[in-house]
Amino acid sequence: MMVVLITGSSGLESFIQLITVLLIFLFVLAVTYFTTRWIGKYQQGQQQHKNIQVLETTRLTNNKCLQIVKAGDAYLLIAVCKDSVTMLTKLEESSIKEMQAEHPVPGESFSDVLKKIKSQKAGRSQHVQNSKR
Incomplete structure (x- = not known):
């Protein structure tokens, strides 16, 4: 007990x-x-x-990357390494692709972004299924 x-x-x-x-x-x-x-x-x-904005970054190796930077009204392509930063060239504003559709808008909610991703994946899976037939 x-x-x-x-x-x-x-x-x-x-x-x-x-x-x-x-x-x-x-x-x-x-x-x-x-x-x-x-x-x-x-x-x-x-x-x-701020007057300086990093628009895009592409990693080349662990400690080296390329960046498109907007400084004032100028667009620059720079190489960022472990111990140095080198300006490679100036870019024309017309040559910069807008990435607004790929990246979420600051006011956009997480659920909206998730729905977009799900619809993109659903479209891809439909395309894969149709190509297998």
Whole structure:
């Protein structure tokens, strides 16, 4: 009789501990989410009033990449290495492709972006299925 009481209370204690840990986890997750959003908005606000913008980056190796940079009204192609940055050439504004369709708009919600990706994948899978026939 005594063993059953100990086991019963132990099971209840385990359940309470599980609920407590779950609530702590959800609290930490919420704090992380809101902190990340706040930092993202803060950094976006800091970058909006700058004269220099990195438009695109392509990694060549682990420590070398090419970047298209807008500095004032000029567009530059630069090479960024581990210890140096080299301007390769100036680019004409007409030669820069707009990447607005590929990248999310700042006001666009995550669910809208996810729906676009799902529709693109659905279109690709339809194309693959049709080509197999």
